[in-house]
Amino acid sequence: MSVSAHEAAKPGKGFRLDLKTAGPLLALILLVVLGYSLNPAFLNEGNVTNILTRSAFIGIIAVGATFVITAGGIDLSVGSMAAFIAGVMIIIMNWAVGAMGASIWTVLLGVGCSLILGIGAGFINGFLTTKAKIEAFIVTLGTMGIYRSLVTYFADGGTLSLNNGAREIYRPVYYDSFLRIPYPVWVFITVAIIGWVLMNRTAFGRYCMAIGSNEQVARYSAIKVDRVRTATYILQGLCVSLATIIYVPRLGSASSATGVLWELEAIAAVIIGGTMLKGGFGRIGGTVIGALILTSIGNILNLTEIISNYLNGAVQGVIIVAAVYLQRGSLSARRKKAE
């Protein structure tokens, strides 16, 4: 009665994968159709690039969050981390302009600092959760408060603005395009592809999944649990840093209001995309779609008069809950059908 593992695996797998990816993608398509029917301007090239560019911030952060969540962790600090990194970048670039004038090197210095800060902040989160054995929720709740208040302190309660000379040089990173696609979108695409490969085609991704579904099994299976966990937070920090690098030239400033609630939007994107909050199962493609869905909602509300723009958060909330409900619902329906 036993079937060779090989033959039976194929049809089953393909079918299930289809159903799982289909959910969020279908929702996005529906949203696009809805947006277009409400206001055809929704699909104008300008608006589409606008949506894509805006999704890039949340999307890039959410790709990092997918790893953290898949490995059974959570990072609440990403929003304030972004604000903090943006603040420090601006301070350092302003200082560099003062010391040696504005040049491309000023910007590169800022970018370098951002990367170091992101990786460092991620490492701190990872270290505290794995070595000091404090729950991720608490550690990142703590660092979230710390970064937020630090940036407020640096800005003295106001706004940190980037020196005009440096801003002129840095501006294109957000506003210019390559092959008619803005740079932030390119960064997003690259991060998503690397993230997908990492998650699905490397041992690291498999380890994240294993740790998230049962840490003990991972430990008994010769996986360096602490190291992999820490790596997910570092990856998250790196993603926040990249998002900040493309965010700073947009406004050229940072304040205590920068990046507020990004952590929740990132987590929402991850969850809408089908990754399980309790860990063990992560989908990068879903996360990308999740980020697009969230931005599209805001955009559609902007373009139409039916619902006030102030209700953006409410609509997003409804969509998140509905998306998760549908995923669960379709899961149990399928189970029932199978029996």
Add this chain to the structure above:
Amino acid sequence: MSERADLAVPPILSAHRISKSFGDIPVLFSIDFDIRPGEVHAIIGENGAGKSTLIKILSGLEQPTSGTITYQDKTVVLPPNGEAAALGIVVIHQELLLAEHLTVADSIFLGRELKSGFFLRLGEMRDQARAILDTLHVRIDPEARINTLSVADKQMVEIAKAISQDAKVIIMDEPTAVLSVAETTTFFEQIKRLTAQGVAIVFISHKLDEIMELADRVTVLRDGQLIATLGTENLTPDSIAQMMVGRELSNLYPPKHEPDVDAEIMLSVRDLAAPGISGISFDLRRGEILGFAGLIGSGRTAVAEAIVGLTRKSGGSITLRGNAVEFTDVSQSVAAGLAYMTKDRKGRGLLLNVGLQPNLTLMTLRKHLRRGFLDGKSEEQALERAVRRFDIRARDPSVPVGKLSGGNQQKLMLGKTMESEPDIVIMDEPTRGIDVGTKQQIYHIIAALAAEGKAIIVISSEMQEVIGLSHKVLVMRNGRLAGQLEGAEIVEAEIMRYAAGIKQGGNDERISA
């Protein structure tokens, strides 16, 4: 053996022509089954035969695809999610389902708390829990936390819970798989007490001698078919085994080939101390099978976990082929050619929510990298090899491993451990929950591995297994080595004497040597 249930007594619970399919895969075909008050009815069969599925249907956890269930003379549709317990049908699962942080009393009354208005009557629940535990003649403190109890005690708590629910039918899935000999004896006394009160007991076991001792009737399943239901008086362990596997079983244990006296010493442990154990010293030679016997909780697993680096040792030394080693995590011991197979396959051994392939290769993913990326082909081939070598029967290999039958999970875990191609293997309860046919296979695999020049430690609570396999046996008691047996000394009575502390070998110079 308990009083033979009177054949004239009508069954309290019966199943008629039960069939069950998961998706397109049929696992049970038109099974008839019944149980009378005061009777012990055993279900046996090979791994994956459908035993667990049958009892899930008998307790409402799964609904049959076709067929009917009659309970107390009425045709019923049993409610799902364990609500059948309220009707008097209680299941004790093999993986004990107790919340680790609750107290014993809390657990017994979980979901049926005694309340006055909004508040819990804590004192009363405690007293009632104590009364029930007293009737079982077990000494468990109702206020102890579950996570401080031994497995055997946890099982007693489950039984106490069943009794407090006024169970008429108690269904147990491999209740003795995790019990040592002594614990099994107490457990059997409880069962006899229950049947004397008219409770009907259904139980699954792979231990045929137990079945002969305890059961009144035996139902044999093979590949989802009902082979026979017979009274135990007409049966012998051999005839049961034959019905189960459908062929004659001879030579359960392969012949022993003693390792050469001058064979290389692969693993040498001196004065090892770690949480729960101390003063552990032994040598393991190439080609040798070293058995670790002892009661459950005697520290055998702690020794293994300290050796491979799962716990930190507090003293002593470990030498691997002449090199002193100090492992701080499993990846190091695996890299050094030493693999440990846990006894806790659900909690520590396998990822239950993913398929066979990721589980098999989890420990050795590095082998399946091509230019840094995972090579699915190579993983697939590994699975094909393991399926063949260990005879893993999964009707659909993409189904989550948690849905495989227990025995097939065990075989998969064995495959996973052997994937790392270790020189030294420590197997903790390697045949837990495995049917006799497969046991025989596994014993032969173990013997073949030893003959190939691997060094093997087998930790087992099954005395026969230790005796049948080992060249040398170490008996542990209370975290220390109580004695060492070799060759003709390896007999049950001797092992029991050391394990129970009647005989002390702690000063035996062979051990400290």
